[in-house]
Amino acid sequence: MLLSEILYTIPLRTVSGKTDINIEQIEFDSRQVKANSLFVAIPGTQVDGHLFIEKAISLGAIAVLCERLPEIIEPNITYLQVENAAMSMGLCAANFYQHPSKKLGLIGVTGTNGKTSIATLLFNLFRKLGYKCGMLSTVQNQIEDEVIPSTHTTPDSVKINELLALMHQKGCVYVFMEVSSHSVELHRITGLHFAGGIFTNITQDHLDFHGTFENYIKAKKGFFDKLPKSAFALTNADDKNGKVMLQNTAATKYSYSLKNSGNFKGKVMDCGLFGLQMDVNGQEVWFKLIGKFNAYNLLAVYGAAILLGENSENVLTVLSELTPPPGRFEQVAAPDQRVGIVDYAHTPDALENVLETIEDLKEGHQKVITVVGCGGNRDKGKRPLMAKIACQHSDVVILTSDNPRNEEPEDILADMQAGVSITQRRKVQQIEDRRAAIIKACEIANPEDIILIAGKGHETYQDIKGVKSHFDDREELLKAFLA
Numbered sequence: 001m002l003l004s005e006i007l008y009t010i011p012l013r014t015v016s017g018k019t020d021i022n023i024e025q026i027e028f029d030s031r032q033v034k035a036n037s038l039f040v041a042i043p044g045t046q047v048d049g050h051l052f053i054e055k056a057i058s059l060g061a062i063a064v065l066c067e068r069l070p071e072i073i074e075p076n077i078t079y080l081q082v083e084n085a086a087m088s089m090g091l092c093a094a095n096f097y098q099h100p101s102k103k104l105g106l107i108g109v110t111g112t113n114g115k116t117s118i119a120t121l122l123f124n125l126f127r128k129l130g131y132k133c134g135m136l137s138t139v140q141n142q143i144e145d146e147v148i149p150s151t152h153t154t155p156d157s158v159k160i161n162e163l164l165a166l167m168h169q170k171g172c173v174y175v176f177m178e179v180s181s182h183s184v185e186l187h188r189i190t191g192l193h194f195a196g197g198i199f200t201n202i203t204q205d206h207l208d209f210h211g212t213f214e215n216y217i218k219a220k221k222g223f224f225d226k227l228p229k230s231a232f233a234l235t236n237a238d239d240k241n242g243k244v245m246l247q248n249t250a251a252t253k254y255s256y257s258l259k260n261s262g263n264f265k266g267k268v269m270d271c272g273l274f275g276l277q278m279d280v281n282g283q284e285v286w287f288k289l290i291g292k293f294n295a296y297n298l299l300a301v302y303g304a305a306i307l308l309g310e311n312s313e314n315v316l317t318v319l320s321e322l323t324p325p326p327g328r329f330e331q332v333a334a335p336d337q338r339v340g341i342v343d344y345a346h347t348p349d350a351l352e353n354v355l356e357t358i359e360d361l362k363e364g365h366q367k368v369i370t371v372v373g374c375g376g377n378r379d380k381g382k383r384p385l386m387a388k389i390a391c392q393h394s395d396v397v398i399l400t401s402d403n404p405r406n407e408e409p410e411d412i413l414a415d416m417q418a419g420v421s422i423t424q425r426r427k428v429q430q431i432e433d434r435r436a437a438i439i440k441a442c443e444i445a446n447p448e449d450i451i452l453i454a455g456k457g458h459e460t461y462q463d464i465k466g467v468k469s470h471f472d473d474r475e476e477l478l479k480a481f482l483a
């Protein structure tokens with residue numbers, strides 16, 4: 001595509017060089033640059049992309065979009081100076097791929113917890129209702145049956161537009177995607193046209209990145225602030241910040257609720273190990289998902305489906321058949337009657353929800369043994385809170401590692417230990433090696449006791465010092481059960 005077409009509507013501070021040149025690829029990582037690329041220099045959290053302009057040119061970039069012009073200006077290279085390179089890249093990517101988000105119904109889901117659950121339920125629901133669909137999620141990206149591995153909850157703007165274009169080409173009518181707060185802040189979703197936005201909830205997470213909870217709220221709200229008038233904005237009326245999210249949106253506002261008034265009202269009638277019985281807008285339905293938090297996810301999915309014009313009865317019939325995504329309250333069976341649950345709870349709120357669900361389901365004689373860790377190079381404030389919650393709702397807690405990344409595992413564990421009160425200390429063990437921690441939990445458990453392995457869910461790796469080795473909680477739990 002001609003560079004001039006890629007630059008359509010992008011506010012440029014300066015332009016030097018020709019814009020009637022043909023660009024074959026937009027790239028923000030010099031290591032990936034190929035011939036005839038437009039290289040976008042982005043100031044990052046680790047390094048400044050402007051340092052790699054020369055390298056990008058040596059590998060074939062013929063145009064450079066940047067915030068600061070380099071000292072050496074090469075002849076035959078076009079330089080475009082902008083205020084915000086990441087934002088401009090979002091707009092360029094949408095132009096380059098010819099605005100695929102406008103050609104299909106793109107629904108975004110944001111919030112601290114529940115994004116993957118809702119996006120996956122919507123994807124499976126709409127496929128069963130007869131539509132071709134795509135999905136961008138933490139677990140995987142998907143175009144109908146084709147699975148494309150995902151590296152982020154929300155990919156970068158070039159990848160998103162590339163995938164959306166492919167989805168449109170393959171006939172997808174709807175795409176359901178997770179919108180992380182990072183993606184709003186880092187302009188990964190800039191330039192996308194959404195047909196609808198869903199808010200789940202907001203509780204502590206990612207303060208390493210956003211600095212304060214207020215900034216975190218602002219980032220999520222930024223998604224709704226930019227929704228077009230034609231879109232719907234569906235919020236959780238029971239969340240303290242549910243209304244705030246929609247304060248400045250141009251989209252049409254709707255809400256769902258279990259406790260307050262809302263367009264989509266639900267009531268949990270019964271919640272057991274095999275499912276959830278709910279009243280949804282006056283219709284009683286049995287769902288296969290477990291836990292009251294899933295009542296919220298189901299209501300959000302129901303609401304979105306109705307707003308997209310689907311028939312209530314058809315939606316509820318299909319929804320009642322659906323199962324959760326992998327690693328969300330996933331049960332692992334033991335040959336004796338020990339109960340294993342693997343769950344992706346990696347925030348204080350998620351852990352509390354899952355443990356409260358287990359508390360509601362269990363009988364008096366059943367012990368709860370929780371194995372949990374906290375990610376390295378992530379929000380440190382979560383660590384004592386998660387340990388405290390684990391102690392409050394478990395009989396035995398084993399603190400362990402969960403992707404220590406570039407931090408020392410024992411430092412992370414020390415941060416977690418700070419949340420353990422003196423009275424709770426007797427129930428806490430610390431086993432840094434996650435495999436050994438899982439084995440220990442299985443040894444302690446008697447038949448019918450419940451073992452919760454929290455934090456990694458569907459993940460199939462453990463990231464230690466940047467090296468990802470295969471590790472799957474479900475496999476480890478099963479092995480330990482069979483040992």
Ligand SMILES: CC(=O)N[C@H]1[C@@H](OP(=O)(O)OP(=O)(O)OC[C@H]2O[C@@H](n3ccc(=O)[nH]c3=O)[C@H](O)[C@@H]2O)O[C@H](CO)[C@@H](O)[C@@H]1O[C@H](C)C(=O)N[C@@H](C)C(=O)N[C@H](CCC(=O)O)C(=O)O
Nearest residue numbers: 028029030042044045046047049052152153154156180182
């Ligand atoms: C904090 C964050 O989100 N960082 C993302 C960001 O990286 P960064 O700013 O650190 O990049 P950097 O390494 O400083 O490099 C700056 C620029 O120089 C370029 N560069 C760098 C080196 C080089 O040799 N050549 C070169 O051109 C880089 O491509 C980049 O454009 O841009 C990268 C490229 O898009 C992302 O991969 C990276 O995600 C990192 C790996 C990450 O872990 N992100 C997590 C926190 C994340 O995004 N999570 C969210 C939320 C999940 C949730 O809701 O729970 C998600 O959406 O996944």
Ligand SMILES: Nc1ncnc2c1ncn2[C@@H]1O[C@H](COP(=O)(O)OP(=O)(O)OP(=O)(O)O)[C@@H](O)[C@H]1O
Nearest residue numbers: 112113114115116117138153293328343344345350
């Ligand atoms: N609506 C909800 N409210 C609170 N907790 C939830 C909700 N839905 C799911 N959870 C909990 O959060 C965990 C993660 O759920 P899910 O993967 O759907 O969230 P997510 O928002 O996609 O997370 P991520 O930010 O990592 O992408 C689940 O395993 C469960 O413990």
Ligand SMILES: N[C@H](CCC[C@H](N)C(=O)O)C(=O)O
Nearest residue numbers: 346374375378402403455456
């Ligand atoms: N999307 C989340 C996932 C956290 C999962 C947990 N297992 C960890 O590694 O901290 C993040 O990147 O913060």
Ligand SMILES: [Mg+2]
Nearest residue numbers: 115116138153
């Ligand atoms: Mg997710």
